Amino acid sequence: MKKNKPKYNQIIEAAVKVIAENGYHASQVSKIAKQAGVADGTIYLYFKNKEDILISVFEEKMGQFITHITDAIQKKENANEKLYELIKLHFRQLSEDHHLAIVTQLELRQSNPSLRLQINNVLKPYLNVIDTVITEGMEEKVFRKNLNLRLVRQMIFGTLDETVTNWVMKDRKYNLVDLATEVHTLLTEGLQSK
Amino acid sequence: MKKNKPKYNQIIEAAVKVIAENGYHASQVSKIAKQAGVADGTIYLYFKNKEDILISVFEEKMGQFITHITDAIQKKENANEKLYELIKLHFRQLSEDHHLAIVTQLELRQSNPSLRLQINNVLKPYLNVIDTVITEGMEEKVFRKNLNLRLVRQMIFGTLDETVTNWVMKDRKYNLVDLATEVHTLLTEGLQSK
């Protein structure tokens, strides 16, 4: 499988770095090749075209991202703790790889509709993980029953995504992971005073 | 002021239509000019460059959007009702102008980071409106005191934005405004069962 070839990963890592530092539109294939230490033509032995590099970057990175979160929340006992873990790891992983954070929150969004459709497909497993936590929470009666699954998922993902994007746009000047507790409380308890 | 010139608005409206129908990347200046019924060069008598058209589209449309919401929530008595009104009008206005919805939720996001920074500036007054509602809610003790203002704003805006984007990407097949009540409940009461 091509993913075991060292050059495949070399190119993926080079792409993340080049895109994060130069922005999507200034990331020419030749620049990525140079950063990866291979010839321009070599890129095309491993990727169909430039778009395929971007999709593959996202697939590889999101795959690890999701696997990590899925593994961690399995060890938690109830949906509430699972949700907290998911928030914490979502923040932590993007905190720890700020190149990746820039690429996912800013650069990849300026892609064309066809690419964004593929990106959504890669995101689906993550959204499914969120759905599972919500469903479990309703079954465990930790969360209110009769929650609108799609809406709740949109609230959770929308909140996390917006929070990370703001953090990236503020040049990551504050600690993102520190916000996990508060975000979790907001999502579970809402705004209302009791 | 240039906004009183009829061609200025002609071009703004043409831009919304062209971008919504053709997508951001296929919206050449010449296409917008043709749709507006003016010569290519005329565009540059009213706008500094292409980016300026896009910013102006967003400014004009968001200005009305925000004015409308600000006016409406002033008439509401407490922060809870104001929040509900804000959600409802956010959804309704984008429902009623689907060209605008496509442009703001999908097409304008393909722009480069510099443009997006300016778009954020245009959004700021709207985020301030949200902040005001939250602050009032805390003062009125309708909302918990000690809420992290920025975080709450990100939750509210992130949730609304993600909800609208999903609706647009599902080709607007369901009624967006109908979701306002549920979204409001989710935001105020959270997920937890009581």
Add this chain to the structure above:
Amino acid sequence: MKKNKPKYNQIIEAAVKVIAENGYHASQVSKIAKQAGVADGTIYLYFKNKEDILISVFEEKMGQFITHITDAIQKKENANEKLYELIKLHFRQLSEDHHLAIVTQLELRQSNPSLRLQINNVLKPYLNVIDTVITEGMEEKVFRKNLNLRLVRQMIFGTLDETVTNWVMKDRKYNLVDLATEVHTLLTEGLQSK
């Protein structure tokens, strides 16, 4: 009509010169533009793409070529004289424009099949002129009746074409027009001694 625009003809003439001097494959669009004294982009205001330049070169030049021959042979009294005139003018016109001769006999032949198909279409009117001369000759009983039209046309065109190509490949070291009489005699009387 675009053919009246001076730049259209400027580009056509530049293309003939550049292709004749550099060869088909070394004739980049930018080189043609430079020779024509226009910007690269201007080429695309007058031609759909590079192939369209080549087709148009051939159309324009062959159009004049054919018109000239058609006009001249109308004045001749019988098919035999018309054939002689056709041979003479075929040779003379390519003799007098050696850039055109190089382009038609050598460079345009290395084009791809799709282009060659279009080139054949442009040639058709010329082949029709040949056919008319042959048919008239049979009617006038100057030529044998029952000649196979297609075959005779192929003999005439094949002979002229091969003769010109050899002349071009020998760097035009001898006078092509001088051969007209002999070629005419060969075609009409054949090889056989009487």
Add this chain to the structure above:
Amino acid sequence: MKKNKPKYNQIIEAAVKVIAENGYHASQVSKIAKQAGVADGTIYLYFKNKEDILISVFEEKMGQFITHITDAIQKKENANEKLYELIKLHFRQLSEDHHLAIVTQLELRQSNPSLRLQINNVLKPYLNVIDTVITEGMEEKVFRKNLNLRLVRQMIFGTLDETVTNWVMKDRKYNLVDLATEVHTLLTEGLQSK
């Protein structure tokens, strides 16, 4: 000699097939190698470069073509019969190997002038055969004396070549060999009625 190596011929045959089926420009070295069942690099153990493959294809095939014709016409008694035999075999051989016909009449002509110069060298022996027949014909007084050798050769070769090219371009829908008699008559007797 490299011609005894089996892979040499494998590659030659593969090249004819690949070029006939895919066209000259879509016949990459790697495609020829694959068809021949060898590695890309192996090609370069037997051929100097891609052009050398093409030249060699033409040399090998034309060698057989010419040998066959030379042998056959030696058995004929006079120049007239020899010319007829040459025409018949020219047509028959290309009829029987339609891959070769496509390659020689269409595909190889898309090559650059340098390659075509080398192709002409390969053709020379064939043109010499034609010359010999003409000279014999003049000596035998079967053909008119004082024929311009080069011109007659160009008429014969031009006619045959144009006839075959037209047949290939019409997708070989009619029987080429059947035309031999008529072509022979045209060449020897000309167009004129007696």
Add this chain to the structure above:
DNA sequence: AATGAATGAGTATTCATTCAT
């Protein structure tokens, strides 16, 4: 002899912007 992964030179085309009229 044979392999095939790696190389890197080369080019048509688009479109935001200008400026002479």
Add this chain to the structure above:
DNA sequence: CATGAATGAATACTCATTCAT
């Protein structure tokens, strides 16, 4: 004010050839 013809910078991808194994 308005026009629209002209500009020219900028870039992904192919494929003949090499050479370490």
